[in-house]
Amino acid sequence: MEKIRIQDDLYNYVNQEWEAQAVIPSDRPRTGAFDELAIEVEKLLIDDLNDMVKNGTYPNDYLKYACLLYSKVKDVKKRNRDGIKPLLKTLQRIEKLNTVNDLNKKLKDFVEDFLPLPFVFTIDVDMKNAENHAVFVQGPSVILPDVTFYKEGMEERKNMFLGLWSKMVKELLSFTDLSEEDQDKYIKDALAFDELIAKYVKSNEEWSEYAKMYNPYKASKVASLVKPLKFKKLLSNLYGEAAPSVVIVAEPRYFASFKEVFNEETFILYKHWAYIQILIKSSSLLSEELRNIAGSYQRAISGIKEMSTPEKFAYKLVSMEYSEPVGLYYGEKYFGEEAKKDIVEMVMEIIEAYKERVKTSDILAEETKEKAILKLSTLKVKMGYPDKVETIYDKLVFEEKDSLLKVVSSLHKIRRLEELSRLTKEVDRSRWHMPGNMVNACYDPFSNDITFPAAILQPPFYSIKQSRSENLGGIGAVIGHEISHAFDNNGALFDEKGNLSNWWTKEDFKKFNAKTKAMVKQFDGIELPWGIVNGKFIVSENIADNGGVAVTLHVMAKTKDANYEEYFMNWGRVWRLKSSEEFKKLLLAMDVHGPAILRANMPPKNFDEWYNTFNVKKSDKMYIAPNKRVVVW
Numbered sequence: 048m049e050k051i052r053i054q055d056d057l058y059n060y061v062n063q064e065w066e067a068q069a070v071i072p073s074d075r076p077r078t079g080a081f082d083e084l085a086i087e088v089e090k091l092l093i094d095d096l097n098d099m100v101k102n103g104t105y106p107n108d109y110l111k112y113a114c115l116l117y118s119k120v121k122d123v124k125k126r127n128r129d130g131i132k133p134l135l136k137t138l139q140r141i142e143k144l145n146t147v148n149d150l151n152k153k154l155k156d157f158v159e160d161f162l163p164l165p166f167v168f169t170i171d172v173d174m175k176n177a178e179n180h181a182v183f184v185q186g187p188s189v190i191l192p193d194v195t196f197y198k199e200g201m202e203e204r205k206n207m208f209l210g211l212w213s214k215m216v217k218e219l220l221s222f223t224d225l226s227e228e229d230q231d232k233y234i235k236d237a238l239a240f241d242e243l244i245a246k247y248v249k250s251n252e253e254w255s256e257y258a259k260m261y262n263p264y265k266a267s268k269v270a271s272l273v274k275p276l277k278f279k280k281l282l283s284n285l286y287g288e289a290a291p292s293v294v295i296v297a298e299p300r301y302f303a304s305f306k307e308v309f310n311e312e313t314f315i316l317y318k319h320w321a322y323i324q325i326l327i328k329s330s331s332l333l334s335e336e337l338r339n340i341a342g343s344y345q346r347a348i349s350g351i352k353e354m355s356t357p358e359k360f361a362y363k364l365v366s367m368e369y370s371e372p373v374g375l376y377y378g379e380k381y382f383g384e385e386a387k388k389d390i391v392e393m394v395m396e397i398i399e400a401y402k403e404r405v406k407t408s409d410i411l412a413e414e415t416k417e418k419a420i421l422k423l424s425t426l427k428v429k430m431g432y433p434d435k436v437e438t439i440y441d442k443l444v445f446e447e448k449d450s451l452l453k454v455v456s457s458l459h460k461i462r463r464l465e466e467l468s469r470l471t472k473e474v475d476r477s478r479w480h481m482p483g484n485m486v487n488a489c490y491d492p493f494s495n496d497i498t499f500p501a502a503i504l505q506p507p508f509y510s511i512k513q514s515r516s517e518n519l520g521g522i523g524a525v526i527g528h529e530i531s532h533a534f535d536n537n538g539a540l541f542d543e544k545g546n547l548s549n550w551w552t553k554e555d556f557k558k559f560n561a562k563t564k565a566m567v568k569q570f571d572g573i574e575l576p577w578g579i580v581n582g583k584f585i586v587s588e589n590i591a592d593n594g595g596v597a598v599t600l601h602v603m604a605k606t607k608d609a610n611y612e613e614y615f616m617n618w619g620r621v622w623r624l625k626s627s628e629e630f631k632k633l634l635l636a637m638d639v640h641g642p643a644i645l646r647a648n649m650p651p652k653n654f655d656e657w658y659n660t661f662n663v664k665k666s667d668k669m670y671i672a673p674n675k676r677v678v679v680w
Contacts, residue, residue, distance in 0.1 A: 048063065048064075048067065049063075051063055052667070053661055053669075054661050054662070054663045054664070054667035054668070054669055054670075055667055055668035055669060056648065056668060056669065057615060057618075057619045057647055057648050057651060057669060058619050058622065058623075058643070058644045058647035058648050059644070060619070061616055061619035061620050061623070061647075062619065062620065062623040062647075065623055066623070066625050069623075069625045071625055071626065071627065072086070073351075073352040073353045074351060074352070074353055074354060074355040074356070074359065075351060076349040076350050076351050076626055076627050076629070076630035077624060077625065077626035077627070077630055078624075078625050078626075079622075079623050079624035079625060079626075079643065080507055080508070080620065080621045080622065080623050080624075081486050081487070081503075082486075082624075084486040084502060084503065084505055084508075085485075085486045085502070088377065088484050088486065088502050089359065089362055091377075091381070092362060092366075092373065092377060092484060093358060093359070093362050095376075095380075096113070096114060096117050096361075096362065096365070099114050100114050100117065100118055106376060107372070109369060109372035109436060109440050109443075110369070110372055110373070110376060112369065112443060112444055112445070113365045113368070113369040113372060113373060114365075115445075115447055116361075116364065116365055116368060116369070116445075116454065116455075117361045117362070117364075117365045118361075119447075119451050119454060120357060120360060120361035120364055120365075120451060121357050121358060121361050122451075123335055123357050126333060126334050126335065126450075126451060127334045127335055127336070129333070129334070129450055130222065130333065130334050130337070131222045131223065131330075131333055131334075131337065133332075133333065133450040133451075133452040133453060134325075134326070134329050134330075134333060134452060137162075137325055137329065137456075138223065138322060138325065138326065140153070140162070141162075141318060141321050141322045141325065142322070144318055146311070146314065147275045147276070147310075147311055147314050150276070150314075151275075151276060151277045151280070154276065154277065154280070154281045154284075155281060155284040155285060158281065158285065158467075159460065159463055159464060159467065160456075160460060160463070161459060161463050162321065162325065163187065163320070163321040163324040163325060164187075164321075165186075165187065165244075165273075165276075165305070165308060165309040165317055166184050166185065166186060166187070166273060166302075166305070167184065167185045167186070167187060168182065168183075168184055168281075169182075169183045169184075169185075169466070170182060170183070170466050170467055170469045170470050171183050171295075172474055172493040172494075172545070173295070174258070174260070174261040174295075174493065174541075174546070174547040175261065175263075175546060175547050175548075176546065177474060177493050177494065177541075177544055177545035177546045178473055178474055178544075179473060179474065180469045180470050180471075180472065180474060181263075181291065181293070181294070181295050181470070182282070182291050182294045182295065182470060183260070183294075183295045183296075183297055184269065184294055184295070184296055184297065184302070185248075185260075185296075185297035185298045185301070186244060186247065186248035186249075186298050186301035186302075187244055187248070188248075189241055189244055189245045189248060190208075190209065190212055190238075190241045191205060191208055191209070191245075192208075192251075192348065192633055192636050192637050193250055193251045193636045193637060194245050194248060194249070194250045195250055195251075195252075195636060196208065196636070197242070197245040197246075208344075208348055209238065211343070211344050211347045211348065212344045213234050213238070214343075215327075215340060215341070215343045215344045216233075216234050216237070216323055216326070216327070217230060217231075217234060218340045218343075219323075219326050219327065219330055219337065219340055219341060220233060220234070220323075220326070222337065223326070232319070233319040233322060233323060234323070236315060236316045236318075236319035236320065237316070237319050237320040237322075237323045237324075239316050240308075240313065240316035240317055240319070240320040241320065243307065243308045243313065243316070244301075244308060246304070246307075246308075247298070247300050247301040247303075247304045247308065248298055248300075248301050249297075249298055249300075249301075251584065251636065251637055251639075252581060252583060252584040255537075255583075255584055255585075255586075255587060255639050256536070256537065257537055258537055258540045258541075258547060260295065260297040261295060261547055262295060262296045262297070262299050263293050263294070263295055263296075264293065264294055264295075264296045265292065265293060265294075266278070266279060266282055266290070266291060266292050266293060266294050267279065269294045269296065269302065272302045272303065272305050272306075273302065273305050273309075274306070275310065275311065276309070285467060286470065286471070289470070289471050291470065327341055329452055331360075332451045332452040332455055333451075333452060335357065338354065338360070339354050342354050347629075348629060348633060349627065349629055349630050349633060350626070350627025350628060350629030350630050351627070364455070366482070366484065368443070368455065368458050369440065369443065370482040370485075371433065371436040371437060371440060371479065371482055372436050372440055373482060373484055374432055374433075374479075374481075374482025374483030374484045374485065374500065374501075375432050375433060375435075375436055375482075375483060377432070377482075377483050377484035377501060377502065378431050378432025378483035378484075378500075378501040379432070381501065382431050382432065382483065382501035382504065385511065386504055386509070386511060387430055387431050387504075389511060390430060390431075390499065390504055390509065390522065391428065391430050393518070393519075393522070393523055393526065394428050394430070394497075394499075394526055395428075396602060397523060397526050397527055397530065397598055397599065397602060398423055398426060398530065400598050400599075400601045400602045400605075401423055401527070401530055401598050401680070402420050402423050402424075403601065404597065404598060404601055404680055405419045405420055405423070405680070406420070408680070409558075410555060410558035410559055410562065411555050411558075412552050412554070412555055414552065415550070415551055415552055415555045418542070418543075418550040419534065421543050422495060422533055422534075422542065422543040423530070423533070424543075425495060425543040425544075426495055426496065426497065426530065426533065427476070427494065427495065427496035427497070428496070428497055428499075429479055429496055429497065429498040429499070430499050431483060431499070431500070431501040431504070432479075432482070432483030432500065432501050433477075433479045433483075437478065439461070439462065439465050442461050442465075443458055443461055443462075445457050445458065474493075474494070476494045476496070479498060480498055481498050481500045482500060483500050483501040483502065484500065484501070484502050485500045485502055485503075486500070486502045486503045487500065487503060488500070488503055488525055488526075488528075488529050489529065490529040490530070490532035490533060490538065491545075492532070492533070492537065492538045492541040492545060493541070493545040494545045495533065495541070495543055495544065495545050497526070497529045497530060499522075499525075499526070499529075503522070503525070504522065507521055507617060507620045507621050508521040508522040508525060508621055509521055509522035513617075514610060514613055515606055515608075515609075516603065516606065516608075516609055516610040516611070516613040516614045516617075517613045517614070517616075517617040518617075519599045519602060519603055519606070519614055520599065520613065520614035520615060520616070520617035520618040520621075521617045521618070521620070521621050523595075523599040523602065524592075524595040524596055524599045524618055524621075525595065525621070526595070527594055527595030527596070527597070527598040527599050528591040528592055528594065528595035529591070529595075530594070530595075530598070531590060531591040531592075531593070531594025531595055531598070531679075531680060532587070532591050534590075534594065534679075534680055535586075535587040535588075535590040535591055535594075536563050536586055536587050536590060537587050538587075539551070539556075539559065559679075562677065562679045563586060563590065563679070565677045566582070566586050566589050566590055566593065566677050566679060567582040567583050567586045568582060569582070569589075569649065569675070569677055570582035570585060570586075570589055570641060570645065570649065571583065573645065575631075575635075575642060575644075577628055577631040577632050577635070578631070578632055578635040579635075580635065580641065580642065580645065581635070584639060585638075585639055585640060585641045587639060588639050588640045588641060588646075589641055589649070589650075590679050590680075592641075592646055592649075592650045593650050593653060593677065593678065593679050593680070594679060594680040595650075596618065596650040596651065596653075596654060597654065597678055597679075597680055598680070599614070600614075600654055600656050603656070611656055611659075611660040612660060612661075615651055615657065615660060615661075618647065618650075618651065619647040619648075622643045622644075622646045622647040623643065623647075624643035648669060651669070652669055652670070652671045652676070653671065653676040653677050653678055654676075654678070657669070658670075
């Protein structure tokens with residue numbers, strides 16, 4: 048094994064032995080610090096679900112229904128026997144559409160059932176008034192991972208991916224009663240409609256600037272843009288007198304060209320596209336053969352060798368449909384109160400350290416500093432798991448005799464109706480965005496809160512048995528990362544109440560933008576064996592990583608017996624990742640987070656502590672000249 052110096056490559060110095068021994072599970076595209084914990088949680092909860100089913104005893108009614116769903120997924124014989132039959136009625140709903148007018152008559156039903164339309168209709172927080180909700184509309188997703196794959200120069204990958212997709216769809220369509228000639232036409236038409244969509248919808252890079260989603264239009268203007276669809280009637284049918292007069296258009300370019308994408312002439316393309324969309328989406332809930340075929344495209348472009356077992360698929364589905372009850376069960380059973388108390392204290396300490404850094408910031412005037420500190424002071428912390436589940440779970444019940452597809456469809460309909468009903472209700476800021484059994488963390492700019500599920504609060508991120516320096520380099524820096532999202536290029540546009548609001552002076556924001564551009568430049572164009580890094584696409588996460596390291600090094604400076612070697616070593620350890628080559632390439636196009644090796648190696652190079660700890664010299668690869676180092680917060 049090649050000897051690596053830490054001064055040249057922190058990531059591989061720390062993770063070389065692990066990577067040599069790590070095995071990527073056959074049903075996953077990757078393994079790593081996050082993934083290993085997720086796999087452990089999966090095994091733990093699968094065993095618990097199996098015991099509940101075997102004994103017929105459940106901690107509560109929520110988990111009773113979760114177990115009924117779990118058993119239904121595992122009943123492979125019944126699903127195989129039913130085959131495509133449970134889906135035929137839904138496919139017929141599409142087949143019966145012959146004109147745009149036919150669709151107009153069913154528009155409300157299609158929105159409520161979340162069936163494919165030439166636009167996506169959702170209810171979300173009103174960014175300018177975060178206490179309330181608004182209607183958002185955007186374009187549909189494209190078949191390829193990103194619209195950049197449709198651009199000139201990407202023909203080889205585009206044709207390869209669309210070839211894989213077409214092969215999958217052809218196999219799925221063979222289970223329907225369509226003739227082979229019709230099957231080919233449906234695929235051809237779906238690809239043509241997808242090509243129309245791809246001309247105008249946003250790229251992943253554009254979506255990464257999420258504040259630009261906020262484009263309020265009068266409902267009457269949206270209605271004129273989406274003709275021949277009767278949008279105003281849709282709003283009236285959904286909300287009656289409470290129909291909104293304003294709609295948030297997330298993709299103005301798409302809606303400006305909507306008539307080119309969808310009209311009487313392209314209706315047949317839409318119809319066949321929608322038919323195939325439903326077929327792909329639903330097939331995983333049918334027989335094992337159909338589930339295998341329906342996942343083949345994603346597995347191929349991600350480098351996954353085989354589909355998950357029925358048992359793992361059952362756990363995954365239950366974790367989605369009953370996420371909060373499952374997460375609450377996990378948190379109460381496996382997450383210790385001692386750890387929770389320790390982590391909360393660390394969060395508060397990091398928030399205070401952040402305030403100290405803001406006070407000495409060289410880019411903020413006093414009035415801007417006060418507003419930044421106010422945002423930190425009002426930051427809400429959601430740690431471990433919620434105290435109780437949301438009331439919607441009382442409604443998530445079903446008939447045990449129904450097919451898996453019918454059950455899941457009914458659960459989605461309940462959720463969809465609840466989502467649509469939020470328009471006339473205040474935002475519930477107590478809602479959790481992640482369940483306790485998820486290995487992740489997040490910041491919500493619309494409510495100014497951070498969430499740390501119980502499952503991530505384990506080694507290497509955190510342990511009461513780890514040293515304080517290791518914990519600061521692990522979960523501490525992740526905490527700092529999430530807090531930093533309140534002040535990244537997106538989060539900085541929102542105030543302490545979650546409103547899209549300019550709380551900066553003009554001069555301060557100009558200085559902040561200069562730092563942001565420097566961060567883009569630091570990463571942009573880096574060549575890796577699997578592709579070139581887009582610095583603009585990943586800048587928000589890089590600002591957050593940079594801020595996480597900065598604030599925890601600030602805490603380290605006050606820590607008795609601080610061990611910077613342990614700190615940096617654990618920082619490098621938590622980003623370990625081994626994945627297929629296909630998946631690495633895919634992440635460059637789809638993931639707003641930078642490649643793992645850069646997440647480990649780039650932030651430390653901006654701080655004096657890195658150079659002092661390991662005596663890093665100009666001749667070392669992990670050296671950046673002082674005038675090119677970037678510290679945002």
